[in-house]
Amino acid sequence: MRGYILRRCWHSAVTLAGVSILVFVILRVVPGDPAKMLLPEGAPQSAVDELNRHLGLTEPLWIQYGLFLGSVARGDFGQSFQYRAPALRVVVERVPATVQLTLAAMVLTVLAGASLGVLAAVRQGTGYDYAGTVLAVLGQSLPNFWLGIMLILLFGVTLRWLPTSGFQSWRHLILPAVTLAAFPTALVARLTRSSLLEILGQDYIRTGRAKGLGEPRVVLRHAMKNALLPLLTVVGLQIGTLLGGAVITESIFAWPGMGKLVVDAIFFRDFPVVQTVLILSATIFVAINLVVDLLYTVVDPRIRYE
Amino acid sequence: MPTPRLDRRRFLVGSTALAITARPRGIFAQARRGEIIAGLSERMLTLDPANHYSISSTSVLRHVYDPLLDVTNDDRFVPALAESWRAINNTTWRFTLRKGVRFHDGTPFNAESVVFTLKRVRDNTKLIKSFVYQDIDDVRKEDDSTVTVTTKRPFGSLPAHLTMLGMLPPSAVGNEDAFFAKPVGTGPFRFAGWTHGDHIDLTAHAQYWKPGVPKVDKLTFRFIPELSTRAAALRAGEIHVIDRVWPDMVQTLKGTPGIKVLDTPAIEAQRWHFQLGRETWKDPRVRKAVSLAIDRNTIIKDLLLGYARPVICPVPPGLLGHANFGTKPYDPEKARQLLKQSGHQNLALDFVLMKDLYPKQLEIAQAVAAMLGEVGIKVNIRNLEIATAREQRTAGNYDLFFSGWAQMPHDPDWYFGQWFTKAGAEKLTRFADPRVEALIAEGRVPDAKVRQQKYEELEKILWDDEPEIWPYYTVAIYAISDRLRGFEARRDYYVLLHEAGIA
Numbered sequence: 001m002r003g004y005i006l007r008r009c010w011h012s013a014v015t016l017a018g019v020s021i022l023v024f025v026i027l028r029v030v031p032g033d034p035a036k037m038l039l040p041e042g043a044p045q046s047a048v049d050e051l052n053r054h055l056g057l058t059e060p061l062w063i064q065y066g067l068f069l070g071s072v073a074r075g076d077f078g079q080s081f082q083y084r085a086p087a088l089r090v091v092v093e094r095v096p097a098t099v100q101l102t103l104a105a106m107v108l109t110v111l112a113g114a115s116l117g118v119l120a121a122v123r124q125g126t127g128y129d130y131a132g133t134v135l136a137v138l139g140q141s142l143p144n145f146w147l148g149i150m151l152i153l154l155f156g157v158t159l160r161w162l163p164t165s166g167f168q169s170w171r172h173l174i175l176p177a178v179t180l181a182a183f184p185t186a187l188v189a190r191l192t193r194s195s196l197l198e199i200l201g202q203d204y205i206r207t208g209r210a211k212g213l214g215e216p217r218v219v220l221r222h223a224m225k226n227a228l229l230p231l232l233t234v235v236g237l238q239i240g241t242l243l244g245g246a247v248i249t250e251s252i253f254a255w256p257g258m259g260k261l262v263v264d265a266i267f268f269r270d271f272p273v274v275q276t277v278l279i280l281s282a283t284i285f286v287a288i289n290l291v292v293d294l295l296y297t298v299v300d301p302r303i304r305y306e
Numbered sequence: 307m308p309t310p311r312l313d314r315r316r317f318l319v320g321s322t323a324l325a326i327t328a329r330p331r332g333i334f335a336q337a338r339r340g341e342i343i344a345g346l347s348e349r350m351l352t353l354d355p356a357n358h359y360s361i362s363s364t365s366v367l368r369h370v371y372d373p374l375l376d377v378t379n380d381d382r383f384v385p386a387l388a389e390s391w392r393a394i395n396n397t398t399w400r401f402t403l404r405k406g407v408r409f410h411d412g413t414p415f416n417a418e419s420v421v422f423t424l425k426r427v428r429d430n431t432k433l434i435k436s437f438v439y440q441d442i443d444d445v446r447k448e449d450d451s452t453v454t455v456t457t458k459r460p461f462g463s464l465p466a467h468l469t470m471l472g473m474l475p476p477s478a479v480g481n482e483d484a485f486f487a488k489p490v491g492t493g494p495f496r497f498a499g500w501t502h503g504d505h506i507d508l509t510a511h512a513q514y515w516k517p518g519v520p521k522v523d524k525l526t527f528r529f530i531p532e533l534s535t536r537a538a539a540l541r542a543g544e545i546h547v548i549d550r551v552w553p554d555m556v557q558t559l560k561g562t563p564g565i566k567v568l569d570t571p572a573i574e575a576q577r578w579h580f581q582l583g584r585e586t587w588k589d590p591r592v593r594k595a596v597s598l599a600i601d602r603n604t605i606i607k608d609l610l611l612g613y614a615r616p617v618i619c620p621v622p623p624g625l626l627g628h629a630n631f632g633t634k635p636y637d638p639e640k641a642r643q644l645l646k647q648s649g650h651q652n653l654a655l656d657f658v659l660m661k662d663l664y665p666k667q668l669e670i671a672q673a674v675a676a677m678l679g680e681v682g683i684k685v686n687i688r689n690l691e692i693a694t695a696r697e698q699r700t701a702g703n704y705d706l707f708f709s710g711w712a713q714m715p716h717d718p719d720w721y722f723g724q725w726f727t728k729a730g731a732e733k734l735t736r737f738a739d740p741r742v743e744a745l746i747a748e749g750r751v752p753d754a755k756v757r758q759q760k761y762e763e764l765e766k767i768l769w770d771d772e773p774e775i776w777p778y779y780t781v782a783i784y785a786i787s788d789r790l791r792g793f794e795a796r797r798d799y800y801v802l803l804h805e806a807g808i809a
Contacts, residue, residue, distance in 0.1 A: 032693025033700075038434060040359040041696075041709070042724035045733055047437035054432045082351050093502045152538045164538040165530055167504045254530040256503025264349070269693050 001304075008293070012286040019282040020072075020275070024065050027271050034081050034269040055081055068275070077279075078272035082265070087272035091258065091280060097167050098257040101249070102242040104177035105184070110235060113185040117192025122219055124197060132189060139186025148179040148252035165254040176253040180246050184238045191234055195227040228299055236292035338510055340808040341524040342790065344801050345536045347550040349503055349529040353486045355472030356427040356435045359714075364470060365549075365801040366527050369508055369520075371472025371491030374401055374420065375465050377716045379570070379796055381624045383465050387415060387473055387492065393752030396460040397443070403451040407515045409475045410490040410497075417447035422476040424455065438467055438720075460750040462757055466717035494520040494804045504529060521792070521807035537785065540565060546790045546808065549801050551783040552665045553613040559785045568795035571615050572782040573622050574712040576664070578657075578775040579725070581704050583736035591648040593772045596655070596706070597634055598641035599681040600674055602777050609666050609673060614778035620721075620765055622779050624797070626754060627718040627761035631769045634776070641681040653683045658704040660692040667708055670777075700733045707735075710780060714798065718761060722746045726768065737773050 035051035036043075052058055056067070071078060077087040120132035155175060156164030163172050199205065200223055208218045247259035258277055265273035296303045348362035355367050374388040388401040407415040428439040442464075443456045455464065473492065478485040489497050494516070495508035505528040510520045528545060530536040536548045537555055541562045551559065551567065559565050580587040580596075587593060606614045617634070621627040645651055655678065659667055668689060675685035690698060699707055711721055723746055724730040731737040742764050749760035768774075784795045791807040 030694075031697035032691075033697060036696055036700075037693055039437070040434075040714075042711075042720050042730075043437055044724065044730055050431050050437075051434075084352055084354070084357060090502070097503075149534055149538075152535065157538050157541045160542055164542045164544060165535045166528060166539075166544075167501065251532050252535055254504070254528070254532065254535055256501070261503065267692065 005290075005294075008290050012290065015286055016279065016282055020069070020279055021065070023275050023278045024068065025061070027269070027274055028061060028064075032269045034271065037268045038081055072279075077276040080265075080273045081270045082268050082273070083270075087270075087276040090273055091261065091276045094256055094258045094261050097255055098246075098259070100173060101176055101180060101246060101255060101257055102239060104173050105180040105242060105246075106235065106239055108177055108181035109184040109188055109238065112181070113188025114192050114231070116185070116189035118196060118219065118224070120189065120193040121196035121200065122215070129193075132193065136186040136189045139182045139189075142182060144179055144183070144248045145252055147182055148175070148249060151175045151179060152252070165252075167254075167256050172253075176246075176249050176255050179252070180242065180249045184234075184242075187234060187238075188231060191230055192227060195230050196223055199223045199226050225299070229296065232292055232295060232299065236288050239288055338512075338521055338523055340522045341526065342522050342547070342803050342806060342808055343526045343528060343545040344803060345528050345530045345539050345545040345548040346801060347531055347533070347536065347548075349531060350500075350506060350527070353489050353497065353500070354433070354482075355470075355474070355491075356423075356430075356433045358434055359470075361712075361799045362527075362529070362549075362801075366506055366508075367472055367491075368493065368800065368802060369495040369525060369804065370489060370493045370497050371474070372407075372493050373471050373473065374403075374468045377466070377469045377798075379794055381573075381626070381716050381797075383469065383716075386469075387420075388468075391465060393462075394454070396751050397457045399455045399457075399461075399464055399752070400448075401453045401455070403453065404515060405451055407492050408513065409492050410511055411475070411477075413475050413477060413490075415473065415475070415492050416450045417453045418476050419473050420453045421445045421447050422479060423471065423474045426474070426479075427471065435471065460752065462750050462752045462754075463715070463717040463719040466715040466719075470715045495525050498524075516804075519804050521805065522803075525803055527801075540785055540787065543787070546787040547793060547801060547803075548785050549782075549799060551785050553611040553783070554666075556611070556613070556783060564788050565785055566788055567783065567785050568793070569613060569781050569783045570795045570797050571622065572712065572780040572799065573625060573714075573716060573797045574710050574780040574782075574799075575617055575620060575622055576614075576708075576710045576777045576780065577620070578709065578777065579707050579735045580773060580775075581702055581707070581736065582731075582738075582773060583702055584705065586650055586653065587705065589648050589650065590771055591644045592650050592653070595641040595644040595648070595681065596678065596683065597772050597775050598637045598644070599678050599683070600775060600777060601636045601677055602634065603636070605670055605673060606778050609669050610778070610781075613781040613783060615781065617776040617779055620768060620774075620776055621713060621718045621761070625713055625716060625718060626757060627749075627765065629762045629765060631766070638677075638681050645681060645683075651682060655683050655685050655705040656703070657685050657687050657706045657708065658695050658698055659687065659689045659708040660695040661689050663692060664708070664710055671708060702736065706775070712780075712798065716798065719746075719750060722749070722761070722764065726764070726773075735773065739767070739771075742767055 033048065034055060034057060035048045039047055039051060056064065068078065080087045080090045083090045116132045116135060120129040123129055152164045152175060155162045162174055166172050205218060205223055208222050246257060247263050250257040250260040262274060262277040346362040346365065348360055350363050350366055351360060352358050352363065355371050372387045374386060375383050376386040377383055387404050387407060389404050391399060391401045394400055403417060403420065409415060424442060424445040427433055427435050428442045430436060441457045441459055441461045443458045446454045448454055475490060494511055494514045496511050498507040498509045500506045505526055508525040510523050514520065530539060533550065533552060533555060537559060539545045540548050556567050559567050580593055582588060602616055606612065606616065619629045619631050657671055659671055671687045675687060678685050698704055713721060725735060726737055726742050727746060728738040728743060745760045745764035749757045751757065782795060782797060782799050786793050789809045791809055793806045796802060
């Protein structure tokens, strides 16, 4: 097991190095001049050149990359071009908002998705099942921007139950979390339903029922344990995706998360911020995958890594 | 306890006393109270007034820092921290400073602040505004309240530029990071806190030099880039004013009780420029043909729902340099004739747009494509991400470029100097005309009369030559809560709330 973990860590390091090179090169290959984006449209070319020199963009690419790696090793991701502040600080400031939104959305996803899925599976073919399917289809097909705006108009403008946007209190979190959770909830519900249905048809479930176990115990204790495996994979991947950026939800709710930050940074060619966000997200993604793989062994004792 | 009897006499005495004591209360009622929350379209990036040209940041920071001069909505330059200013000669300006003004931390504002602020912006070329001040030769303190600025060449637009530069205390020197983490200015509000990407909090500066200002205790700017969300926050009563409303949102907002929509002609003209390095567009007949084929009224009326004005001069009304040359005609027949004469038939035109930058720009470009199609010009619309579009322009890969120009800082020198000088336009439009260039240089003197004359002369050349299409002046639209008092819809898109109150 220890060998496996070490091997996986090594693979992860190689992956991250690859990500850093890719990000670095792609950013500099795509058209667009950072100084031009920072300066107003009517700035003279001499000012553009001068600013690019200050930003260190006039050095050859390999020197820029070498300097970048050296700084990253010291924990310095460079200065954000736009914010004129350390890129890491600019990104880390957005972490609380991103984590809050992701966690809230994931909790909603797991609770609502699993409940809907279980209900649909144990009441297969009934109204609950059909209602669950309709909700799942809606959740997966309604675009986030539409759903978000509708929720704002209904709960923010018309009913005035919840704030329309912003990052201030737990009340501000509800609408974006619901919007963000809609898609993964539907995914989890469908997955739970199909995986549970498959397991409910297996022999050991029949045995459990035959020896007189109550239905809740059969479903929640025995069947769910096995149905959890595919669910874990999906939830793990979704966390990674959401942490990397819930751009549309963040834009609609003016939520100061990392997704919007990175999109703006790409737009304005703020290389240090894009690099920081992508390298951090890649690290988190890799780490979560590793943790999820290891969690398999906890959930299913038959899985062993050598 | 027996209740005192209220007879007529007591009633009169009592009510008179109440009336007398109520008077001062009435006065106090007008004093500072409440909070205004504004929703701005653009996120704030920095607290350094010399390090951005963002309109939203300018709006916010104008409340924390004072510039030497202010500009009114009718384009007059008025005193702020400078009580007066005058040009001693073509390259020397003298500013007399307001006395008794203090920064929020109690240090006095004086000539040293001005010398420090101006030298900093000139010398620190990392600062975004630095390039504008490169013509400054020296900044000298004459006495505590007099500063002389000498320039390398005439710099008639210096006072205008200074409206966008907040004055800093010299104590900021050497520890700028710490200073801008918690900045102090002389403005009507103190900096209180900034949740990055979300909002900035300001509190009233009770000792502000202008009597009766500010009128509220607290001012919050929230950053809500998405217009539908900004509008929803206003409609839900969470905020009191929003900027950058698009024409198609106006009806919804007007239909909401408690909301007022304000609009004013902006200091911005749309200007779609030709790639003049290409042989086709060097021919003025072809450029004129394009201009004649565009039905500007249809764009203004049907696509912008009336929220735009026909252009009568490259510089919008009210500003120095404005003249009335009449509107450009719509005459597709004449356009066809001109194209025929020029020998350029079956023309193709690459129309480059900077994605999502201007209201309704794609629809407008599509309409223009149809209009030009009528005269036999095939338009290929290229809606590119901003950085890519600009890169394409630098490389010269376009025929017509969709763009606008807000005449910041209420002075046309920047516009002319950038777009109509050989050096400025080299990697943009490739415009070059020695006559125009000479007039621009002559128009840099401080004398407004001379400037007006030179600009009119050069604009006449441009107007006839049409190196650009000027389709319309933009209208700035704001929406406010009817509780907001004293708000002025600014032509420069600023959201200024010094003198605003809340009911």
